[in-house]
Amino acid sequence: MSRASQRDAAAAGATLAFRVWRPAGFGMVNWRGLWALYYGYGVRRFLRFGLETLAGPLVSSLLFLLVFVVGQSDLGEMLPGVGLTEFVAPGIVLNAVIYTAFQNSAAMIVMDKLEGTIGDVQMAPVSALEIVVGFALSAATCGLMTGILVALGTAVFVDYSYFNATLTLGFAVGTALLFAFLGLIVGLWGERWDHYGAVEGFVIVPLGLLSGTFFSVARLPEEFRDWIYANPVFYAIDGFRAGFIGQSETSLALGAGLLVALNLGLAALAWRLFAAGYKIRP
Numbered sequence: 001m002s003r004a005s006q007r008d009a010a011a012a013g014a015t016l017a018f019r020v021w022r023p024a025g026f027g028m029v030n031w032r033g034l035w036a037l038y039y040g041y042g043v044r045r046f047l048r049f050g051l052e053t054l055a056g057p058l059v060s061s062l063l064f065l066l067v068f069v070v071g072q073s074d075l076g077e078m079l080p081g082v083g084l085t086e087f088v089a090p091g092i093v094l095n096a097v098i099y100t101a102f103q104n105s106a107a108m109i110v111m112d113k114l115e116g117t118i119g120d121v122q123m124a125p126v127s128a129l130e131i132v133v134g135f136a137l138s139a140a141t142c143g144l145m146t147g148i149l150v151a152l153g154t155a156v157f158v159d160y161s162y163f164n165a166t167l168t169l170g171f172a173v174g175t176a177l178l179f180a181f182l183g184l185i186v187g188l189w190g191e192r193w194d195h196y197g198a199v200e201g202f203v204i205v206p207l208g209l210l211s212g213t214f215f216s217v218a219r220l221p222e223e224f225r226d227w228i229y230a231n232p233v234f235y236a237i238d239g240f241r242a243g244f245i246g247q248s249e250t251s252l253a254l255g256a257g258l259l260v261a262l263n264l265g266l267a268a269l270a271w272r273l274f275a276a277g278y279k280i281r282p
């Protein structure tokens with residue numbers, strides 16, 4: 001076989017690394033397989049450890065609220081007519097969504113790779129796109145469930161008298177999907193728990209802490225503002241917070257457009273990696 005033929009065969013093998021077989025009657029979308037990935041493989045596993053996955057973020061979020069609100073109670077209004085508690089609480093809620101969506105996406109892939117069970121998914125009659133959609137939706141759902149619980153917990157201490165459902169739900173869903181897709185990519189890339197921990201510690205945590213959750217950008221020195229404006233989580237939290245306080249520090253249209261663009265880009269990358277069998281090819 002010539003070298004050109006060998007290259008063509010290798011390229012075809014890479015393209016079909018995630019080749020799908022379908023029993024008769026499935027149609028263009030394997031809805032049963034998609035539901036199994038979404039609920040049975042993702043959400044159900046998340047709920048099985050409810051004490052850790054739900055109670056843990058709730059307690060840590062309430063502690064964050066307590067530390068920043070009680071310890072910094074003399075800061076006054078963060079925005080006109082908006083006190084520190086009302087300003088900080090929505091950001092804490094969305095950070096819980098972010099961490100849970102990322103963890104349930106990335107950690108699930110890393111665990112399945114280390115245990116060898118990712119092969120069960122590869123052999124199922126589902127396409128790479130269906131796998132990405134099922135995994136991402138399950139991780140995003142887990143993140144939103146955690147966010148709802150944290151919002152209910154903080155409502156005991158925070159006056160959520162203003163509520164814009166379109167802004168709140170739109171930015172919450174977009175942010176949950178964004179970090180679910182990012183988690184899929186990190187999970188495929190990571191070969192051991194050290195890799196996962198490095199991304200969480202050096203990327204996810206700084207993005208959350210330097211996102212304007214605990215401070216108003218207007219209070220920062222001008223030379224530091226550009227660093228915050230370069231953080232996409234800032235726009236997500238600013239839009240989500242606007243759904244609770246009716247004010248934003250930047251353009252909501254810009255934030256929404258950025259979330260849509262990042263989601264599309266990360267979803268396409270995750271699909272391509274799964275289709276190529278990146279680091280999961282048998």
